[in-house]
Amino acid sequence: MTYRLESSHDGKKWTAVMEQRTRLDCPGSGMRKEPVKRDRLQDIQREAEFHSHRFPHVRIIHPTTP
Incomplete structure (x- = not known):
């Protein structure tokens, strides 16, 4: 179960919040952007507060269960 973040400038059109990650397992891959995902609700709430600025x-x- 992972939580994700989305952002919007107008409150109508939402896009995934991206973060930069360094890939150390693949030589030469450098930086890439991936969606913000966290397993714990506390962690994703901290991320949401950070990105709210x-x-x-x-x-x-929130993750959905089948």
Whole structure:
């Protein structure tokens, strides 16, 4: 179960919040952007608070269970 973050400037069109990651397992791959994902709710809430300074709207996407 992973939580994700989405951001919006107008509150209508939402996009995934991206973070830069360094890939050390693949030589020469360097930096790449991946969606912000966290396994614990506390961690994703901290991330949402951090990104709320950059974006007017931030929402947490909760995992769904089948």
